[in-house]
Amino acid sequence: MHVALPNLSNRMIEKRGGTALRLHTLLVFCFLYAPIVVLVIFSFNDSKLNAAWRGFTLAWYGKLFANESVLAAFKNTMIVAIASTAISTAIGTVTAYGLNRFHVRMRGFFDSLIYMPIIMPEIIMGISLLAFLVLIGVRLGLSTIIIGHVVFNISFVTVVVSARLADMDRRIEEAAMDLGADRVQTFLKVVFPIVRPGILAGALLAFTLSFDDFVVTFFISGVGSTTLPLKIYSMIKFGVNPEINAISTLVILASTIVVFASQRLSTET
Numbered sequence: 001m002h003v004a005l006p007n008l009s010n011r012m013i014e015k016r017g018g019t020a021l022r023l024h025t026l027l028v029f030c031f032l033y034a035p036i037v038v039l040v041i042f043s044f045n046d047s048k049l050n051a052a053w054r055g056f057t058l059a060w061y062g063k064l065f066a067n068e069s070v071l072a073a074f075k076n077t078m079i080v081a082i083a084s085t086a087i088s089t090a091i092g093t094v095t096a097y098g099l100n101r102f103h104v105r106m107r108g109f110f111d112s113l114i115y116m117p118i119i120m121p122e123i124i125m126g127i128s129l130l131a132f133l134v135l136i137g138v139r140l141g142l143s144t145i146i147i148g149h150v151v152f153n154i155s156f157v158t159v160v161v162s163a164r165l166a167d168m169d170r171r172i173e174e175a176a177m178d179l180g181a182d183r184v185q186t187f188l189k190v191v192f193p194i195v196r197p198g199i200l201a202g203a204l205l206a207f208t209l210s211f212d213d214f215v216v217t218f219f220i221s222g223v224g225s226t227t228l229p230l231k232i233y234s235m236i237k238f239g240v241n242p243e244i245n246a247i248s249t250l251v252i253l254a255s256t257i258v259v260f261a262s263q264r265l266s267t268e269t
Contacts, residue, residue: 036252043245050240060242070247073231079142080217080227081210084149089203091150092157093195097187099158100165101173114159117152125152126219133220140222148220149210156209157202164198165191204262208255 043061047054064070099110117125129148138144168191176190177183192199214229221230228251235244 039245040249040252043242043249045242045245048241050242050245060246064243064246064250067243069226070228070231073226073228076142076225077211077228080145080149081207083146084153084210085203085207087146088150088153088157088206089199092154092202092206093161093199095154096158096161096165097191100162114155117155118159122152122213122215126216129216130219140220140225142225144220144222145217145225145227148216149213152216153206153209156205157199160202160205161195161198164195164201168194201262204258208258208262211258212251212255 042050042053044056044058045053046057046059095114099107099114126148129144129151133140133144133147172190172194173186176186181189212229213227214233217227217230218233221227226234228247232244232247232251235247
């Protein structure tokens with residue numbers, strides 16, 4: 001009886017290829033996250049210089065929470081993020097529902113308009129918003145930052161909610177309307193509970209983008225409307241010290257929590 005022996009050379013090639021792929025993946029993650037890890041570690045460094053480790057301390061976090069200008073910038077950031085998230089989530093949800101549930105002429109054109117703020121360079125958006133606001137005579141401040149953040153957040157919310165609506169079985173809506181519910185009742189009692197995880201995911205994503213935004217905010221901010229990213233930028237001009245590392249660490253932690261929560265909500269059934 002002839003027994004076919006496994007092709008050892010092919011197995012060796014697959015094994016080496018798998019090892020090379022894992023090594024490549026590890027190197028990519030190191031390239032992406034090694035600077036962040038170093039930043040977090042040196043936020044606990046007992047030295048004003050980031051050149052060498054002098055010991056562990058929490059003093060920089062204490063100084064951070066006692067810094068009134070940083071706390072004021074954080075307050076402005078939260079005001080902008082919460083306001084822009086609420087507005088963009090409401091508008092984005094209604095926009096997604098309208099585009100997915102009603103016949104819209106030139107649907108492709110409107111879909112392209114929705115994606116434009118996502119693919120457009122932030123510096124172009126910032127300059128165009130600044131030019132428009134100056135043209136109509138609006139005073140720069142927190143209100144203009146909120147407007148600017150709403151402009152790009154609407155697109156992200158619309159895309160996330162649209163994906164959720166696309167996965168929804170439309171026969172559920174049809175059954176509700178056959179039982180006597182009108183369009184508003186169907187949305188509030190049937191559609192909204194089903195797409196709620198997508199809406200919350202879009203809202204969390206909008207909050208993260210607004211909280212972290214620098215480029216657009218830099219162009220449309222005014223006196224007394226400094227946000228946390230702008231404050232960090234102004235502090236870096238005098239050199240990177242552990243206090244800046246501490247701020248960055250807290251921002252990274254908050255952003256990571258919100259992003260993971262957004263991803264989990266967007267994958268809920």
